[in-house]
Structure formats: structure tokens, C-alpha cells
Amino acid sequence: MQRVAGVLAIALLGTALELTNPVHPAREAVTFVFTGVEDASPVVKSIQDAVTLATVAADIPLERQSNNEAVFTLDGALAIPGLYKLLVQDGKASKVFHATLTTSVSLSSAVVQGINLPFGSTLSSVVNLTPRDTFSVEVELQDASTLTPVVPHHAVLRFAHESSVDATIVLEPYQATAMRAVVSVASRGLLSGLHTVSLVVGDIHFHNALAWELGQINVELPPAPPAPPTPLYTTPLLHTSDTTLQALPEITHIMRPPPTTPPPTISIVFTALVGVPLVAFVGGSFRASSLPKLPSSVAGIVWSVAFLVSLLSVLALFGLYWLQLDMFTALGYLGVLSPVIVVTGQYALAPVAARTTSPRPKTD
Numbered sequence: 483m484q485r486v487a488g489v490l491a492i493a494l495l496g497t498a499l500e501l502t503n504p505v506h507p508a509r510e511a512v513t514f515v516f517t518g519v520e521d522a523s524p525v526v527k528s529i530q531d532a533v534t535l536a537t538v539a540a541d542i543p544l545e546r547q548s549n550n551e552a553v554f555t556l557d558g559a560l561a562i563p564g565l566y567k568l569l570v571q572d573g574k575a576s577k578v579f580h581a582t583l584t585t586s587v588s589l590s591s592a593v594v595q596g597i598n599l600p601f602g603s604t605l606s607s608v609v610n611l612t613p614r615d616t617f618s619v620e621v622e623l624q625d626a627s628t629l630t631p632v633v634p635h636h637a638v639l640r641f642a643h644e645s646s647v648d649a650t651i652v653l654e655p656y657q658a659t660a661m662r663a664v665v666s667v668a669s670r671g672l673l674s675g676l677h678t679v680s681l682v683v684g685d686i687h688f689h690n691a692l693a694w695e696l697g698q699i700n701v702e703l704p705p706a707p708p709a710p711p712t713p714l715y716t717t718p719l720l721h722t723s724d725t726t727l728q729a730l731p732e733i734t735h736i737m738r739p740p741p742t743t744p745p746p747t748i749s750i751v752f753t754a755l756v757g758v759p760l761v762a763f764v765g766g767s768f769r770a771s772s773l774p775k776l777p778s779s780v781a782g783i784v785w786s787v788a789f790l791v792s793l794l795s796v797l798a799l800f801g802l803y804w805l806q807l808d809m810f811t812a813l814g815y816l817g818v819l820s821p822v823i824v825v826t827g828q829y830a831l832a833p834v835a836a837r838t839t840s841p842r843p844k845t846d
Contacts, residue, residue, distance in 0.1 A: 499524075499572050501579040507689060508563040508583035509627055512556040516544065519552040521573035526554055532565035532580065544570075563625075563687045584689035586626035587634075592681075593620045594696050605697030608676070612702055613668040619653065619681065619696070620662040631659035635685040639663050641699075642678045649673075667701055674703035760797065782833050789830035792823045 498518035506512040516524070526542040538560050544552035563585035569578050589601040595609055595618060611617060619639055623632045637653040649672055656662035661683075665672075677699050684691035723730060743749075796819055803812040 499570060499575070499577050501568070501570075501581065504579065504581045506561070506581070506583055508561045508585045508687075510558045510561060512558075512561045512583065513553055514556070514568070514581065516552045516570065517550060519544065519546065519550050519572055521571075522546070524552050524570060524572045527569040527571050527576065528567075529556070529560075530567045530569075532567050538562075538566065565686065582687055584687050585632075586689045587623050587632050587683075587685075587692070588626050589692065589694075590622045590624040590629075590631070591620075592622075592694075593618075595619075599696065601692075601694060604695060609697070609699040610702060611667050611699055613704070615667055617665040617667070617679070617699060618663070619665075620656065620660055621653070621681065621683070622660045623683065623692075632685075633659065634661065634683050634688065637661045637681070637683045639665065640680045640682060641665075641672060642680065643673045644676045645673065647673060649677075667703075672701050672703075674701050676700050764794070764797075782830070785826055785829035789823070789826040792819060792826050795819055796823065 498520070500517050502515045502517055503513075506514075524544040524546075526539070526544065528540045529538040529542075530536065531538065539556065542554050544554050546552050561583050563583050566581045566583065567578055568581055569576060592599050592601065594605065597605070599605070609617070621637070623634060624630060625632050633655060639651040639653065641649040641651070643649075649670060651663050651665050651670065653661040653663040679696045679699055681694045681696055682691070683693075718724070796816070799807075799812060799815050799819065803809070807815075
């Protein structure tokens with residue numbers, strides 16, 4: 483299967499030619515190695531600068547090696563740092579390769595907040611900045627071999643806040659050979675507090691990127707004014723939790739304090755005042771003088787006892803309502819006992835009413 487895939491790739495691309503070492507140091511003889519060479523006399527048709535499209539060399543024959551390899555060497559005088567396109571012809575097929583010639587760079591000068599700072603050192607003290615202040619950095623780079631000025635493609639200042647929030651400022655070209663950034667505290671939106679400032683410089687043809695911690699600055703911003711209250715129903719209820727990146731304040735619920743109660747002595751006294759009449763009523767109902775007034779028939783006694791039991795049940799219900807039952811439960815039980823009281827009271831008190839309304843015999 484791999485052999486079939488290789489054959490298909492060759493058929494589609496026209497050649498199996500590959501460049502094995504596309505990255506080299508500049509300003510010295512560079513040997514490029516190609517694999518998958520099939521023709522007996524492959525040729526590098528042209529070497530062009532990928533940016534300016536200027537032709538560096540043309541029609542350079544490749545030297546065949548063993549195992550389908552071929553090489554050619556570019557003279558060190560032509561190996562200028564940059565990006566290049568190599569057009570290689572292998573028989574009737576041709577292919578374009580990209581190569582990079584790198585160079586080592588160093589900082590020739592660095593001025594941080596008006597102070598000449600050697601590479602690798604840091605500011606001796608923390609720089610305090612207010613919203614009206616600026617923080618400036620100006621750097622110049624040079625080729626480590628020729629000492630000629632070099633302007634990098636990528637140079638940034640990184641402000642790392644103590645809360646792990648970073649801000650990045652891009653340095654801009656200045657006076658043809660330098661890069662400079664003048665950071666306004668008010669316009670760049672830096673956070674209040676301590677920042678660690680770092681310089682990062684790099685380019686695709688730099689052999690070594692530069693990373694340099696310059697020091698620390700302390701931004702002193704006035705407290706932000708309170709935000710005006712938003713009109714009602716203009717934001718969702720969960721707007722704060724949906725938009726914030728910080729922990730929300732803990733919500734504490736304040737429960738209603740329990741109502742004040744009188745001392746236990748007063749409660750006992752008033753309970754006794756309520757209970758004494760109740761005990762007197764129950765005791766009076768069963769006193770000896772009332773028993774002869776009970777009906778003499780069995781049915782009358784049954785109705786009288788049932789009536790008294792229903793009355794005691796209502797009194798017990800009142801007590802339970804006072805202690806533990808709620809109003810709706812107590813009313814439900816009372817609705818059941820009320821018809822019983824009416825019926826038993828009607829039959830129990832009928833003989834008493836008959837004796838009361840019967841005419842008494844006259845005496846001379």
C-alpha cells in the first residue's frame with residue numbers, strides 16, 4: 483500500500499524530489515541535499531529571494547550521490563540571510579522548494595525609559611506610572627557577524643500583570659534602523675498594580691530570537707467611578723454571572739429573627755388562668771348534684787354520654803390546635819365533630835327541655 487501511495491504521489495506531483503535540509507546558517511557555504519532524484523543530470527534552474535524575487539543564482543547542476551541523492555553548494559558570498567525559492571528540474575519534472583538562511587543577531591543598544599540598559603540586565607528600581615505618564619523603549623539590533631543594523635519583523639513589549647492578565651504592545655520602526663514603542667498608560671488600558679515588562683524580538687531568518695525581561699513598573703490608577711444603575715429589565719437576571727471572569731461575592735441570607743417570648747413564669751400563670759375555668763367546667767358537669775338529672779332510660783343515658791364525649795372532643799381539639807395543629811387541620815376536624823354535637827345534643831337535651839316546659843301541679 484505504501485508503494486502504491488508513493489507511485490500515486492509521484493504521478494500527481496511529477497517527481498518524488500525532496501529537500502532534506504531547508505534551514506542553514508547564512509554567510510558560509512551552504513550545501514543543499516535532495517532525495518528522490520531520478521534524472522541523471524538534475525539542475526537548479528534558479529534561486530530567488532522570496533521577498534524581492536531577485537535571482538541569486540541560476541542553472542546550477544546537482545552532483546549525483548548514491549541512493550538517489552544529489553547535492554549542490556551555494557557560495558558563502560551569495561548566502562545572504564533571508565527566504566529563498568529554489569526551482570529544481572529533475573528530467574521533465576520540476577519542483578519549487580523553500581529554504582531559509584538564518585543569521586545570529588544581538589542588541590546594539592537599548593534605551594528603556596531614558597536609561598541605556600545593557601542586554602540581560604534589568605531596571606534597578608520599580609518605575610511608578612500614573613495615567614498621564616508614558617513608558618518608552620527603543621532598541622537597535624545588529625547582525626552578529628557583520629555588525630550591520632537589522633530591523634526585525636516581530637518585536638513586542640509584554641506587560642504581565644500580577645493578576646496573570648497580559649497586555650502586548652508592538653514596537654514600530656523608528657529612524658530606519660531602530661524599533662520604538664511609547665506606551666501611554668491611559669490609552670493602552672493597563673491595569674492598576676505591578677507589571678513585569680519583557681521584550682521579545684524575532685524574525686523568520688533569525689537564528690536566535692531574543693527574550694529579555696526589562697524590569698517592573700507600578701501603574702497607579704485612580705479608583706473607577708461607580709457604574710450608573712442600569713434601567714430595569716434592560717439586562718438579563720444572570721448578566722453579571724454570564725459576563726464576569728472573577729468569582730462573584732458570596733450571597734448571605736439574613737433570616738427573620740425569632741419573635742420575642744415572655745418569660746416562662748408569665749406563660750405558666752396565664753396557662754393556669756385559662757385552665758382553671760376549664761377544669762371547673764368539666765368538674766361541674768360531673769358533680770353529684772347533676773347526676774340525678776340524667777335521663778332514667780337507657781337511650782337517654784347513651785345520648786347524654788355521647789353528647790358529653792363530643793363536647794370533651796371539641797375541647798381536646800382546641801388544645802391540640804393550641805399546641806401543634808394548624809388552622810385548616812383543626813377546622814377540618816371541627817367540621818366532622820359539629821354534626822355529632824348537634825345530633826347528640828338534640829337527643830340528650832330533649833328530656834331536660836320537656837321537664838322544663840311541662841306544667842307544674844298547683845298547690846293550695
